[in-house]
Amino acid sequence: MLISGAEAIVRSLKREGVKVIFGxxxxxxxxxxxxxxxxxxxHILGRHEQCVxxxxxxxxxxxxxxxxxxxxxxxGATNLVTGLATAxxxxxxxxxxxxxxxxxxxxxxxFQEADIIGIVTxxxxxCFQLTSAKEIPKVFKTAFTIASTRRPGPVLIDMxxxxxxxxxxxxxxxxxxxxxxDQNPPWINSDKIKKAAEVLAEAERPLILAGGxxxxxxxxxxxxxxxxxxxxxxxxxxxxxxSISEDHPLCLGMMGMHGKAYANYxxxxxxxxxxxxxxxxDRTTGKFDxxxxxxxxxxxxxxxxEINKNVRVDLPIVGDAKEVxxxxxxxxxxxxxxxxxxAWFNRVRELRFAFEQGVEEQQGSALRxxxxxxxxxxxxxxxxxxxxTGVGQNxxxxxxxxxxxxxxxxxxxxxxxxxxxxxxxxxxxxxxCPDKVVVDIDGDGSFLMTEQDxxxxxxxxxxxxxxxxxxxxxxxxxxxxxxMYKRRFIAIDxxxxxxxxxxxxxxxAEGMRPGSxxxxxxxxxxxxxxxxxxxxxxxxxPEERVFPMVLPGRAxxxxxxxxxxx
Amino acid sequence: xxxxAEPRILVMIVEDKPGVLYKVSSIIRRRxxxxxxxxxxxxxxxxxSKMTFLVNVDEExxxxxxxxxxxxxxxISVGSSPIRGLYSKELALIKANVxxxxxxxxxxxxxxxxxxxxxxEKAFTLTIEIVGLPEEVSNFxxxxxxxxxxxxxxxxxxxxLSR
Ligand SMILES: Cc1cc2nc3c(=O)[nH]c(=O)nc-3n(C[C@H](O)[C@H](O)[C@H](O)COP(=O)(O)OP(=O)(O)OC[C@H]3O[C@@H](n4cnc5c(N)ncnc54)[C@H](O)[C@@H]3O)c2cc1C
Ligand SMILES: Cc1ncc(C[n+]2csc(CCOP(=O)(O)OP(=O)(O)O)c2C)c(N)n1
Numbered sequence: 001m002l003i004s005g006a007e008a009i010v011r012s013l014k015r016e017g018v019k020v021i022f023g024x025x026x027x028x029x030x031x032x033x034x035x036x037x038x039x040x041x042x043h044i045l046g047r048h049e050q051c052v053x054x055x056x057x058x059x060x061x062x063x064x065x066x067x068x069x070x071x072x073x074x075x076g077a078t079n080l081v082t083g084l085a086t087a088x089x090x091x092x093x094x095x096x097x098x099x100x101x102x103x104x105x106x107x108x109x110x111f112q113e114a115d116i117i118g119i120v121t122x123x124x125x126x127c128f129q130l131t132s133a134k135e136i137p138k139v140f141k142t143a144f145t146i147a148s149t150r151r152p153g154p155v156l157i158d159m160x161x162x163x164x165x166x167x168x169x170x171x172x173x174x175x176x177x178x179x180x181x182d183q184n185p186p187w188i189n190s191d192k193i194k195k196a197a198e199v200l201a202e203a204e205r206p207l208i209l210a211g212g213x214x215x216x217x218x219x220x221x222x223x224x225x226x227x228x229x230x231x232x233x234x235x236x237x238x239x240x241x242x243s244i245s246e247d248h249p250l251c252l253g254m255m256g257m258h259g260k261a262y263a264n265y266x267x268x269x270x271x272x273x274x275x276x277x278x279x280x281x282d283r284t285t286g287k288f289d290x291x292x293x294x295x296x297x298x299x300x301x302x303x304x305x306e307i308n309k310n311v312r313v314d315l316p317i318v319g320d321a322k323e324v325x326x327x328x329x330x331x332x333x334x335x336x337x338x339x340x341x342x343a344w345f346n347r348v349r350e351l352r353f354a355f356e357q358g359v360e361e362q363q364g365s366a367l368r369x370x371x372x373x374x375x376x377x378x379x380x381x382x383x384x385x386x387x388x389t390g391v392g393q394n395x396x397x398x399x400x401x402x403x404x405x406x407x408x409x410x411x412x413x414x415x416x417x418x419x420x421x422x423x424x425x426x427x428x429x430x431x432x433c434p435d436k437v438v439v440d441i442d443g444d445g446s447f448l449m450t451e452q453d454x455x456x457x458x459x460x461x462x463x464x465x466x467x468x469x470x471x472x473x474x475x476x477x478x479x480x481x482x483x484m485y486k487r488r489f490i491a492i493d494x495x496x497x498x499x500x501x502x503x504x505x506x507x508x509a510e511g512m513r514p515g516s517x518x519x520x521x522x523x524x525x526x527x528x529x530x531x532x533x534x535x536x537x538x539x540x541x542p543e544e545r546v547f548p549m550v551l552p553g554r555a556x557x558x559x560x561x562x563x564x565x566x
Numbered sequence: 567x568x569x570x571a572e573p574r575i576l577v578m579i580v581e582d583k584p585g586v587l588y589k590v591s592s593i594i595r596r597r598x599x600x601x602x603x604x605x606x607x608x609x610x611x612x613x614x615s616k617m618t619f620l621v622n623v624d625e626e627x628x629x630x631x632x633x634x635x636x637x638x639x640x641x642i643s644v645g646s647s648p649i650r651g652l653y654s655k656e657l658a659l660i661k662a663n664v665x666x667x668x669x670x671x672x673x674x675x676x677x678x679x680x681x682x683x684x685x686x687e688k689a690f691t692l693t694i695e696i697v698g699l700p701e702e703v704s705n706f707x708x709x710x711x712x713x714x715x716x717x718x719x720x721x722x723x724x725x726x727l728s729r
Contacts, residue, residue, distance in 0.1 A: 117585060118588070121585065121588060121589055121592055122592050122593075122596065125639075126638075126639050127585065129584070146639055151637075178581070178639045178640065179581050179614075179640075179642055180580070180581060180638065180639050180640050180641045180642040180643075181639035303637070304633050304636070305630065305633035305634045305636070305637055307633070308626075308629070309630060
């Protein structure tokens with residue numbers, strides 16, 4: 001039977017289990033939209049293609065399944081760029097479908113032609129351009145496989161409009177169209193597992209560093225088992241937040257530039273570091289050469305290109321985190337008795353205690369970033385809530401104070417640091433998990449970059465809660481100017497514009513401006529019951545700064561635990 | 567680890583698909599590395615090509631490049647080696663001006679010395695073909711320049727096989 005390319009695309013999407021697509025139409029994708037008309041795939045109409053990509057990304061991060069977005073050719077496609085780069089840096093499986101001018105028009109600077117593959121090649125895992133309707137099933141199968149296996153990442157399929165219209169006999173297969181790609185996790189070298197087990201069993205002061213790869217691999221149970229077996233404390237990267245419940249006594253929280261000072265000190269004092277599913281970003285390690293200098297380093301990662309990229313390690317193990325951890329646990333079980341490591345445990349506790357002593361406890365009901373987020377810890381039920389963030393101070397306060405207790409419950413733009421990510425990502429997460437409460441902890445600057453999708457949230461019925469930590473400034477930039485540029489503040493004052501409560505109302509969303517912690521608690525409880533999105537504008541002082549902080553280029557031990565006295 | 571930059575060959579077996587050269591070269595370009603020579607040619611298997619790049623980098627950078635290129639889905643395999651450890655050859659075609667007396671004879675003698683072949687003789691030009699180690703080819707070209715002016719030159723870039 002003859003079917004159109006567009007129908008084949010929809011059939012292929014259904015074969016991949018796609019239930020929802022985020023998109024914005026245009027001339028070059030109209031055949032596809034016409035085919036979607038007859039399908040039961042839910043289409044969510046966004047208001048900006050950047051948001052559509054972030055929504056697909058948020059959906060993917062919350063669910064672990066690929067998120068799909070559509071944009072038309074030219075400006076629609078180029079608007080996706082920031083979203084794809086964000087997904088690429090954080091290894092998120094997004095499949096982007098873009099319209100393209102008809103095959104015979106490509107290269108002629110046709111109306112709304114953009115060489116989108118030329119543009120996104122460096123920020124995607126792979127790209128395809130359809131050359132005929134017949135190849136659609138194979139291309140889609142391959143695209144979804146590449147996006148979601150091994151180290152996940154965004155994939156783009158460019159679809160010339162005439163291919164969408166082309167009528168052809170189309171055969172649906174599960175065959176892949178790629179020779180240089182193995183979708184199975186790498187084979188694990190058992191000698192290395194033995195060696196790792198030996199080293200870990202003998203360690204006096206072992207430390208685990210868990211990254212985003214633990215969450216991507218679904219290895220949180222194994223991580224906990226191993227940590228408990230070894231009585232090893234676990235620090236995480238920003239992306240690893242939630243890989244271990246942050247109220248577990250072994251969890252130290254985030255390490256790095258804005259990490260907990262005691263997590264950083266633990267990295268300096270440990271004798272064996274087991275890093276799992278992390279790419280040793282400069283934000284995690286500080287100065288590369290100084291990072292965990294004396295420690296024997298074991299690095300577990302599915303991507304061999306991460307080995308020795310930033311930090312030289314003693315024992316690299318290339319493999320899927322879950323598989324490696326399972327083998328390690330099995331190997332360690334053979335050891336007669338594992339050391340209790342009381343001295344190390346006490347030392348870490350001491351570091352933690354010393355740090356917590358230094359932090360002034362907040363008094364009264366003033367709205368301060370830490371108290372706002374600690375209130376969220378109280379109100380949000382583990383396993384039933386997801387937090388997303390903007391970028392900047394709001395993000396780092398969330399990283400420091402929000403207790404992620406389950407994997408995939410903390411969603412943030414870590415690698416690219418994309419302002420504007422938090423809100424659309426929250427919408428995507430809510431679509432993936434409609435039964436969860438989704439809260440976007442955002443900055444006023446970040447939220448303003450994508451707030452127009454309040455329209456999407458209201459009209460498509462996707463209620464989330466936006467808590468704006470409103471310091472009326474580009475706070476993180478202000479903090480850098482304060483600490484490193486002698487308080488010569490420039491281009492950071494947002495001047496309290498707009499009125500976010502009125503803005504919310506203009507879109508038909510709820511808006512509130514609580515004046516105290518008690519009012520905030522009331523507002524949050526109301527928002528959780530509310531059927532539309534609620535924007536809660538929390539005014540905080542622009543003088544609030546994020547500490548601890550390791551200044552850029554410095555080593556972790558140079559961490560400033562608190563505001564330097566000056 | 568050898569931190570010294572030296573000419574290294576990067577050999578990739580790839581699927582013959584649009585974009586593969588672009589993706590691979592963008593991984594190299596991103597680090598600001600110049601590709602000194604490229605050759606792409608068919609292999610014995612249909613749909614599969616061999617790409618050979620010549621780059622001047624240290625060992626650590628090369629190791630990173632190899633691992634990142636390995637990840638490209640259309641790249642089937644990647645290998646690298648300092649050019650000195652390989653059996654490598656390059657072909658060059660050189661058209662030289664011989665309008666002045668004595669130049670033709672001098673070039674003939676030079677070609678003989680380098681085992682190069684004269685492939686075309688015209689009234690005012692001579693075209694020479696030379697196959698040899700890349701540095702031999704370079705030396706030959708330099709010596710031609712001493713004798714006369716080169717009108718046109720085409721070098722294939724190195725092709726290489728492990729010893
Ligand atoms: C303002 C700001 C401040 C920041 N401050 C900090 C900070 O203080 N500390 C910090 O840590 N980060 C911080 N970040 C985030 C930082 O930029 C990086 O995004 C983050 O550190 C990367 O986390 P990751 O190493 O876990 O790697 P990810 O980017 O999450 O990458 C995942 C890793 O796991 C591997 N992997 C994937 N799948 C698997 C699998 N199945 N099995 C095994 N391995 C797998 C991948 O190959 C990759 O190496 C900050 C970001 C911003 C914007
Ligand atoms: C798209 C984008 N532009 C610029 C930056 C640089 N930047 C990093 S943090 C920041 C300020 C963020 O301000 P806001 O969202 O209000 O958050 P705050 O730091 O005040 O919590 C800026 C401008 C960025 N990360 N992303």
